[in-house]
Amino acid sequence: MDPIKLFIVEDDRDWLRGLTAYLNRQPDLQIIATAATAEEARSILSGPDFGADVALLDIMLEDEPAGIQLAEEAVEAWGIKVIMLTSMEEKDLIFRSFQAGAIDYQIKSNFEQLPTVIRSAHQRSAPINAAVAEKLREEFRRLKRLEQQFKVKEMSDLITPTELQVLEMIDQGHTQTEIAGRFFISLRTVKIHVGHILKKLGSSSSKEAAQKVRELGLFEQKRSKGDKDI
Numbered sequence: 001m002d003p004i005k006l007f008i009v010e011d012d013r014d015w016l017r018g019l020t021a022y023l024n025r026q027p028d029l030q031i032i033a034t035a036a037t038a039e040e041a042r043s044i045l046s047g048p049d050f051g052a053d054v055a056l057l058d059i060m061l062e063d064e065p066a067g068i069q070l071a072e073e074a075v076e077a078w079g080i081k082v083i084m085l086t087s088m089e090e091k092d093l094i095f096r097s098f099q100a101g102a103i104d105y106q107i108k109s110n111f112e113q114l115p116t117v118i119r120s121a122h123q124r125s126a127p128i129n130a131a132v133a134e135k136l137r138e139e140f141r142r143l144k145r146l147e148q149q150f151k152v153k154e155m156s157d158l159i160t161p162t163e164l165q166v167l168e169m170i171d172q173g174h175t176q177t178e179i180a181g182r183f184f185i186s187l188r189t190v191k192i193h194v195g196h197i198l199k200k201l202g203s204s205s206s207k208e209a210a211q212k213v214r215e216l217g218l219f220e221q222k223r224s225k226g227d228k229d230i
Contacts, residue, residue, distance in 0.1 A: 003030035004122045007052035009041045009070065010034070010085065011061050019056075019111060026115045038066040045078055052080055054118050057102075059086040059093055068093070068100050075101030081121045083114075095139040152216050158200050159213070161222075166193045168219050171210035 006029060010016040016034060023029050032052055035041035038061050044050060055074050059067040067084060074080045084097040084105045097105050103121045106114060159167070169179045176194065180187045194206050203209035213219065 001028070003028050004118060005051060005053045006031045006118065007041075007044070007050075007055045007080070008034045009036075009038070009055065009061070009067065010058045011036050012058075015108065019114075022111065023114065023118075029115060029118060037061060038070050041070055042073070045074060045080075050078075054121050055080045055082050056085055056114070056118075057082055059084050059097065060088075065093060065096070068096050071097065071102050072100040081124070083117060083121055091139055148216075152218065152221075155201075155213060155216055155218060156221075159197060163193055163197050163200075164213065164218060164222055166190065167197060167206070167210045167213050168222065170194075170206045171214050171219065 006023065008016060008019065008031060010019065013036060016036070020031055020034065023031060033044050033050065035044055041057075055071075057067040057071050057074070059065050061067050061070075071082045071084060074082055082100075082102045084102045085108055086093065086105070087108045089107060094105055103124070104117055106117055165183070166179060169182065174182070176190045177187055180190045197203070197206065197209050201209045201212060203212065
């Protein structure tokens with residue numbers, strides 16, 4: 001069986017020498033090229049005879065996370081399987097690495113695990129280690145919260161306090177006639193409010209619109225603020 005051909009990009013030359021010596025002791029791994037900068041790496045990648053199977057890319061190159069952009073280029077332009085290397089457990093860098101197309105992410109202090117990780121990446125069966133997986137889950141949860149907050153803010157800016165009260169009554173099962181009586185306004189005024197709501201929210205019915213608002217928690221938010229009736 002042919003050895004797995006490796007390309008390493010690392011700006012710490014001492015660490016690069018040590019890693020190279022360690023990986024070269026593995027009978028099924030072969031380092032075919034190394035680079036210390038992103039520019040040097042791009043030159044090697046674009047060479048006519050370059051044929052690495054897996055790239056090990058340091059995230060921080062010359063004090064900048066240039067390895068992430070390099071990873072994206074390596075995956076998209078050359079179809080190389082990429083493993084990111086770093087000495088930091090930085091959540092944002094982990095997330096950005098996977099967005100760039102990396103298969104795995106390894107802390108340098110765990111270099112003994114690299115041969116196994118490389119073999120798994122080459123077979124596209126690399127499991128994400130537990131620490132990385134948890135950081136990714138944290139990031140997805142954070143993004144989900146931000147998305148929810150954006151939707152709530154968008155909805156709050158879209159509908160007026162009066163329309164929100166009308167929707168809450170509809171959500172509670174009241175008819176438009178009952179809403180008019182509750183707030184001492186005409187039925188026509190209620191219908192106008194409902195028409196505006198449906199247009200703003202793109203809903204086919206007032207019940208559907210009320211459900212959208214309820215699911216975003218705006219009724220609870222309104223009650224917690226103690227908003228007055230119309």
